[in-house]
Amino acid sequence: xxxxARVSILGLGLIGSSIARGVKAYMPGARVTGYDAxxxxxxxxxxxxxxxxxxxxxxxxxxxxxxxxxxVPVGAMAQAAASMADDLPADAVxxxxxxCKVSVAAALRAAxxxxxxVPGHPVAGTEHSGPAAGFPGLFKGRxxxxxxxxxxxxxxxxxxxAFWERLGAEVEVMDAAHHDRVLAVTSHVPHLIAYSIVGTAxxxxxxxxxxxxxxxxxxxxxxxxxxxxxPVMWRDVFLNNREAVLEILQRLTEDVTMLxxxxxxxxxxxxxxxxxxxxxxxxxxxxQGQDDAAPDFGRRHE
Amino acid sequence: xxxxARVSILGLGLIGSSIARGVKAYMPGARVTGYDAxxxxxxxxxxxxxxxxxxxxxxxxxxxxxxxxxxVPVGAMAQAAASMADDLPADAVxxxxxxCKVSVAAALRAAxxxxxxVPGHPVAGTEHSGPAAGFPGLFKGRxxxxxxxxxxxxxxxxxxxAFWERLGAEVEVMDAAHHDRVLAVTSHVPHLIAYSIVGTAxxxxxxxxxxxxxxxxxxxxxxxxxxxxxPVMWRDVFLNNREAVLEILQRLTEDVTMLxxxxxxxxxxxxxxxxxxxxxxxxxxxxQGQDDAAPDFGRRHE
Numbered sequence: 001x002x003x004x005a006r007v008s009i010l011g012l013g014l015i016g017s018s019i020a021r022g023v024k025a026y027m028p029g030a031r032v033t034g035y036d037a038x039x040x041x042x043x044x045x046x047x048x049x050x051x052x053x054x055x056x057x058x059x060x061x062x063x064x065x066x067x068x069x070x071x072v073p074v075g076a077m078a079q080a081a082a083s084m085a086d087d088l089p090a091d092a093v094x095x096x097x098x099x100c101k102v103s104v105a106a107a108l109r110a111a112x113x114x115x116x117x118v119p120g121h122p123v124a125g126t127e128h129s130g131p132a133a134g135f136p137g138l139f140k141g142r143x144x145x146x147x148x149x150x151x152x153x154x155x156x157x158x159x160x161x162a163f164w165e166r167l168g169a170e171v172e173v174m175d176a177a178h179h180d181r182v183l184a185v186t187s188h189v190p191h192l193i194a195y196s197i198v199g200t201a202x203x204x205x206x207x208x209x210x211x212x213x214x215x216x217x218x219x220x221x222x223x224x225x226x227x228x229x230x231p232v233m234w235r236d237v238f239l240n241n242r243e244a245v246l247e248i249l250q251r252l253t254e255d256v257t258m259l260x261x262x263x264x265x266x267x268x269x270x271x272x273x274x275x276x277x278x279x280x281x282x283x284x285x286x287x288q289g290q291d292d293a294a295p296d297f298g299r300r301h302e
Numbered sequence: 303x304x305x306x307a308r309v310s311i312l313g314l315g316l317i318g319s320s321i322a323r324g325v326k327a328y329m330p331g332a333r334v335t336g337y338d339a340x341x342x343x344x345x346x347x348x349x350x351x352x353x354x355x356x357x358x359x360x361x362x363x364x365x366x367x368x369x370x371x372x373x374v375p376v377g378a379m380a381q382a383a384a385s386m387a388d389d390l391p392a393d394a395v396x397x398x399x400x401x402c403k404v405s406v407a408a409a410l411r412a413a414x415x416x417x418x419x420v421p422g423h424p425v426a427g428t429e430h431s432g433p434a435a436g437f438p439g440l441f442k443g444r445x446x447x448x449x450x451x452x453x454x455x456x457x458x459x460x461x462x463x464a465f466w467e468r469l470g471a472e473v474e475v476m477d478a479a480h481h482d483r484v485l486a487v488t489s490h491v492p493h494l495i496a497y498s499i500v501g502t503a504x505x506x507x508x509x510x511x512x513x514x515x516x517x518x519x520x521x522x523x524x525x526x527x528x529x530x531x532x533p534v535m536w537r538d539v540f541l542n543n544r545e546a547v548l549e550i551l552q553r554l555t556e557d558v559t560m561l562x563x564x565x566x567x568x569x570x571x572x573x574x575x576x577x578x579x580x581x582x583x584x585x586x587x588x589x590q591g592q593d594d595a596a597p598d599f600g601r602r603h604e
Binding site for chain 2: 075099123124125127142143145172178181182183185186187188189190191192193194195196197198199200201202203204206207209211212213214215216217218219220221222223224225226227228229231232234235236238239242245246248249251252253255256257259260263264266268271272274275276277278279281282283284285288290291
């Protein structure tokens, strides 16, 4: 049995279009309608053909939906929710894919006081953006975290959970505030640092931009890949997960300062200990299928 | 014509064994002898069969060499050079692959006052270590930086340059101090930050290690790959490129502090501007063949 029969997707970028493609691929009986605030994106989505119908307005997109999935940057969630509030069927479930959950849950609840809301966050993506970048298998083997409020209808949580499992994801339910702390560590602060170091490099006077690019295989290019992600999406994540990001950043700064001191004073043991400890975490990530063991630094090779 | 006919490699890890394999593959007439201070590594290298001969001592390894390539961690260069000084043929060229060049050049010059020395650094590698991790194509399309002193015989520089080109690398000659600044930005500081953030994550009380691993696909796993590199090699790099690393780290800290402040005060424009600027650098890296455009965050997908 299909968890939802009429899925409506608001926001047709990488994530929204991947969900739409995944529904067509893995829940073939379900109908998928989509809308994007950008007319050019609507046209592109229509031409790519991964939707049954491209609606002309948010209201028209949701009018007969049993699942409405909001796939816009977290700073645009409130407005996206408000824009379709009048047309939302009473029994529809509303979910989203935002990368931080406390602020989004509050925004959705304020815009849709009567709706059944199951906020979610698929921990998946690529460094590319837009409807053409989506693909049906994006969520396979990745985790999707749901953060429903305590009084949410358990049946609705079950259905959203089943929906993500059909897309290939594993589902975990957790408290929104805990989600925001975990993701600040595993995603938000890493992105901020990657953006920052690419910025620092491009500001150096004596090191030319061409040198930075030429010799990027020593680690830098991996940071640039992270720092190539969608700017609007990331700006919104940082502004909306402020407290958790600032706290993790503070801890990281302390730890970097400790390493800085170890380098200044030639304390090799302290460096060696940390560098050994971090290897074990890498091993666990590979063992649990969250990354390949293949030596990716070499990229294409014989 | 072969740039060198009898290559001796001291240190048979990822880089040393890749050079040996590359010589066999792309300079088939040349003879390759190797030595490693670790008897187990010598046995493993012998079994893997990528050398013509595994020597029992550094002296025996270099006795008839026309190129001696030191492939040990930068902190072990002085000792490796001293260990074969008495047996080094007068007309042999000595080179190395160390990731920082000012300190290594000084160490080699002190240990081998009469030798022709052409320090080098292939900007290539993987997150794996040891003789079994090597492969002949590791240097293809990557840069190798040579940092000879001003009074070095140009013919020797030419030969070492030709050697790297045979291995598939592009060669750039630069001043050792400039090299150390460039690499501090494009490699050393990114590694230090990656190590640090993995450490910060594993120290959090409320976020379990299993959560960090599960949800690593949001960016963190890419840092763990960088932080899985060889601990001894990296400890030595930081201790031996201290000034440049500390200076870049200081600049990065300032830039992160600026972003921290932008987040605290809700200055979205500042974040958006940086996140847009960094995308352009990524594009150049892909255009110049230093990384793939394929959406690697998705890893294996349909």
